[in-house]
Amino acid sequence: MKQSSTRRKLLATLGTTSVAALTGCSGSGTTGNTESSPTETTTKRSSKNQTQTSTKTPQSRDAPYSRGELVEDFEDFENARWGTIGGTISSDGSNPYAGSQSLRLENKNGDVAGIFKSFPDGLDLTKNDLSIAVKMEKPARGKFSAEVIAPARSDMLASNRFLVKELDGWVRIDLGYTGRQGDPILKEVQELRLMVLTPEGEPIKVWIDDLRVIPKPDRGAVMFHFDDNVASQYDVAFKELQERKWPGAVSIIPDTVNSEGRLTTGQMREMRDAGWDMMSHPHQPKPFPAYSPEKQREELKRAKRYLELKGFPDGARHFVAPYNRLSTETVEILKEVGYETGFSFGACPNNALQPSGMYTISRVQGTDPRGVRRLLNIAEAFNQLVVVYFHSIGQSDSDTSMNDFMNILDHVEKKDIDVITPSQLIDKK
Structure with a gap:
């Protein structure tokens, strides 16, 4: 528990979002925090586009998603060199987003359920963002988190995406960065960590599938x-x-x-x-x-x-x-x-x-x-x-x-x- 508590504190520092007050006409919540700011520039804006790349097309019961390149389809998870961060991780053929199965993350005691994978040759994210399909049953409303280690934990990006309780089916999300530590080098991502964190005692039951990299433009x-x-x-x-x-x-x-x-x-x-x-x-x-x-x-x-x-x-x-x-x-x-x-x-x-x-x-x-x-x-x-x-x-x-x-x-x-x-x-x- 001490390790996941430390991770929770780190993610909080790197941009975990407050969602305590989703009320009023459009709700409320606060944006995430980060650790450092890049050098400011003053050149101003003209929109630039980038051609999309399409590779393998997953077969989904809904609309297939074919943008970008597949990183992991979780079809052979047991042999795909993913490690467990916490909870029980298992393949589930009854609830796929694409292909024949998805990956179920569970922890009946709460705290953390997640996976990680190392990329010895480096995962290049210089021209791409990460995209994943998520289905959250427990907690009813919560955050899906990711850590992009590039190349060490002293140089990393964090992502925390909030999902409302009514989005109880498959949702495709971008792992938008909410926190930064050190000086991440996205050409040399060495490790990716995907997880759900809850207060201890709040159960976790989440499915994930079809992890991809998708093209991003030359400007934010x-x-x-x-x-x-x-x-x-x-x-x-x-x-x-x-x-x-x-x-x-x-x-x-x-x-x-x-x-x-x-x-x-x-x-x-x-x-x-x-x-x-x-x-x-x-x-x-x-x-x-x-x-x-x-x-x-x-x-x-x-x-x-x-x-x-x-x-x-x-x-x-x-x-x-x-x-x-x-x-x-x-x-x-x-x-x-x-x-x-x-x-x-x-x-x-x-x-x-x-x-x-x-x-x-x-x-x-x-x-x-x-x-x-x-x-x-x-x-x-x-x-x-x-x-x-x-x-x-x-x-x-x-x-x-x-x-x-x-x-x-x-x-x-x-x-x-x-x-x-x-x-x-x-x-x-």
């Missing part, structure tokens, strides 16, 4: 989301981003447009004309998974149709989960209705070329400027995408103070990263 990126179409997003956020020639995106609750303290249709169109996305954010008294599939489908169609009729067809392609909560069923309905992306709290960065799970793209909360700055430093150094979200800004009762908001914007100005919108992410413009 940041995306600014503003939830609930609050008036200060036009008065403050739009003004500040316009001065910097940056675009943003607003999560629109259709029933509140033109009401007191909210954006007007005219303001939304002005923002659209400046390159902003107006995204779908249909709001109900409870999180979406609390409703029947029929009700979810109805609300998703209605919000999308509203934006299209009001002149926001580009933004209407993007969904932001109210309360940061969506289920595996919600994801399937999003695809059916015609959405192209979905965003929710995940507490870590994403692949900046094309996130692995396009309907579960991870966001981090802007109320922790120190944590956001540190994630931006890592995104700049390793070419990943940070999606930062805010609610009201700069008012006496705002979620984010003017000082904190400006702190983040000023930091982005110093970074050599692109500022993009959801539409620019998928349209590659």
Whole structure:
């Protein structure tokens, strides 16, 4: 127990995320912390794309995933030179994501369940990110963690991805870096550690499958989301981003447009004309998974149709989960209705070329400027995408103070990263 306790402390230092307060319209949580910042540069942003590579295509009961190159399919785990960090590790032919089986990580006593593998010849991650399929049964909501040892524990990257309890089916995630120690050399990754950590006594039962490397672009990126179409997003956020020639995106609750303290249709169109996305954010008294599939489908169609009729067809392609909560069923309905992306709290960065799970793209909360700055430093150094979200800004009762908001914007100005919108992410413009 002492060893896993030490590992938990290390991961906390390297960016473990607080998820204690996922409440309110879009929830809350804090971004991860890191240990060091790369040298700042001031050259500014032009989007650059990179050609994807496709190799073996896994056979999945859902849509096959074929991006990048396969690192481990867990089809012959017993002979694949993986070691055990903790818990009971076993192949499971009854629950595959791809191929004929997946790997089950269990620990009825909690604490830690995970695996590790060494790469004597070095695993080259200079032009790629790691992507993996995860299915989490226990804990009901929790974090999937990874350590990238490059080449020693004094030079490593950590990843902590939060998953909400309703995402109880297979979810494809990017292992976005939330922490950095020393000076990792990604051309010479010597060891990879994959694990789930819980408080002692909280059981663990998780499946993993289809570990891949996927291409990443030559530059990192940041995306600014503003939830609930609050008036200060036009008065403050739009003004500040316009001065910097940056675009943003607003999560629109259709029933509140033109009401007191909210954006007007005219303001939304002005923002659209400046390159902003107006995204779908249909709001109900409870999180979406609390409703029947029929009700979810109805609300998703209605919000999308509203934006299209009001002149926001580009933004209407993007969904932001109210309360940061969506289920595996919600994801399937999003695809059916015609959405192209979905965003929710995940507490870590994403692949900046094309996130692995396009309907579960991870966001981090802007109320922790120190944590956001540190994630931006890592995104700049390793070419990943940070999606930062805010609610009201700069008012006496705002979620984010003017000082904190400006702190983040000023930091982005110093970074050599692109500022993009959801539409620019998928349209590659």
